[in-house]
Amino acid sequence: MNCRECVDHLYEFLDRELTPELEREIRAHLEDCPPCDEQYDFEELYLKFLRARCRTQGAPAELKKRVLRELFGE
């Protein structure tokens, strides 16, 4: 595995969408390659940041009432 291939699989790795074999190959590459390892860490932090910023909002209480009213007449 070279750096280019490693970076190409970056998000699939972080999303846990790779086969165990490919995952192992990447782990091995990251251990030997500090620049790739640093980039993986950076992207992992970025994805965590996105999740933290985007999942806070829920449906308004009024909408929930409206849906219940419409579906069940309450």
Next chain:
Amino acid sequence: MAKTPPQDVSPPLDEKRAGFEREALVHLDVLYRVALRLTANPSDADDLVQETMLKAYRAWDQYEKGTNAKAWLLTILRHAFINEYRRRTRHPETVDVDTIEPYAVFSEVQDDDPQGAFFDKIVDDQVLRAIDQLPEAFRETLVLSDVEGLSYQEIAGILEVPIGTVKSRLFRARQLLQGKLYDYAVEMGYIKGSPA
């Protein structure tokens, strides 16, 4: 109050309602967040969710109980959006999103901020606004993955595209968004650098 309905009608209805509440209504927050990013308008998002729930309740008998209600509901929501909202709220893209080449932020920040500390200074609203500026095909893929945590397989099913397309759009969407957030951080003075 009308007289009591016959015994053979009432229990299944209660059952239907209980099942729908248990499996579908629990996803109201998910549907709302996705609707809000698709329509970019709270009042349209309300209507889209309402319509999705009505359609889902009517079609509830066709849903195979205990499978994947979230993905099933999101598919209904997306169809409703395409058929009834997209035409009037946003224009379909004229650019070919699959040719957009994103900008590599990491190489810019590698020396000064490899831990991405500048991200922490960017607030929720700013991130959501940046997501809303993404091309629609990128936006919907990124929202299903990063906001709602769906798998590539589930996203491919909802968007009706091959998994390879999900991968490539997600990669580009995340990089494009990162570039926008980086530019914003530079503009605000959260990090030294030159905007892309």
